[in-house]
Every structure is written in structure tokens, then in C-alpha cells.
Amino acid sequence: QITLKESDPTLVKPTQTLTLTCNISGFSLTTSGVSVGWIRQPPGKALEWLALIYWDDEKLYSPSLKNRLTITKDSSQNQVVLTMTNMDPVDTATYYCAHRYCHDGTCYQTFDFWGQGTLVTVSS
């Protein structure tokens, strides 16, 4: 059973750096084709993709946020970590980590299992 769980809700101050952890189970971060992504959703607004990390450590970032994001994985700890620098109140959102969907040997750029999400509030 695949599960993902984000770190607890957090309050950060403007200009601070956010660090989020996604704890995974039911799959391995080293299995060929596996990928985990981060997606966020401001209150009442649409989903926004942030970053993706692949089993071979290849990384993909949102072009608009690339300069502020770093995604890493620790396969031995079954964790994927996202850091976002220079936080601003507009970054207030629920942040999700999600597992990339693979079926019958083909992996797709979409997500089948999601964490419950964690609320990040940016305020002084």
C-alpha cells in the first residue's frame, strides 16, 4: 500500500526558508521509473506544480519558482525534501507530495497517490 505523508503544518515568517518533508512507504525511491512530486494549492485557488524528483536523481522544477526551490531525496530514510527560500505571504498554501503513476510498465507524468497535504502559513 503506497502512502505519502507531509510534515506537520507550519508557520514561517516572510524571507525565511521553508523545509518540507514527505515520508513515503509502500514503494522505493530507487526503483526505475519512480518519481515523487510536490504540488501546492493556495486557499480557494488552483493546484500549482512545484517540483519533481526521479529515481535516478533527475530533477524538474517549476520555471516560475526554479530559483527558490530545491528538491532532494534520501532513499535510505524513504524521504523526499523540498526547500523553498525567501518565503512570502503569497506562498501560503496547502502543500502536497504525490507519487507518479506507473501502470503495466509505463510511467506517466501524473500522480496517483497523494499525501493529505500540509498547510504552510507565511506571516510575520
Added chain:
Amino acid sequence: QSVLTQPPSVSGAPGQRVTISCTGSSSNFGAGYDVHWYLQLPGSAPKLLIYADSNRPSGVPDRFSGSKSGTSASLAITGLQAEDEADYYCQSYDISLSGSVVFGGGTKLTVL
């Protein structure tokens, strides 16, 4: 402004058929990239409904179907039920700006 364009809202009566459109461009659908669809209930994480244009993951009822042609895609829901009332998002991959996963702005489905 989302890369993929969806109507903000659609509505239908129980038992009816509704469709939700998703308009892309030459750098996503037009470049051959798949469209995927999610349903999101209030306070919950998104749920994958359709992948690779028209395929349903295990457990998704066949009342949900997807299609894509050129730079446009659509999600159809037949036999509308009260529990279908939710937000729906399309998603794809875009090759502009070094490549990225992109979402639509979401469509709120109201069951009348």
C-alpha cells in the same frame, strides 16, 4: 493565469451528462503530451480520474470518460450524481521553458 484553460464552473441535474473542457496549446497537447484529470472534494487531496487522455485507473466508474483532439481535451460525466459535485482539474506536461507539469485552473461542478 494557467497554461491549461478550463471553464470556472459547470452544472447539471442528477442523471444528466456534463462535459468539462480543457484547452491547451502547441507546447503541451499539440506536442503530443497526455491530458490527465483529477477530482477534488473540499478539504481532500486530488484523486486521479483519467490518465493518458482516456484511461481510467482501477476503481474509477465508467461514468467518467476522457478525450483529446488537437489542442483541446474534455472530461465527460454521465449519470450525474450528487457526490460528483467537486472541483475538477486537467493536467499535462509542457515543453516550453525546459519542461514542466502544468495544471488547469479548475472547474467547479455543481449538481443542481
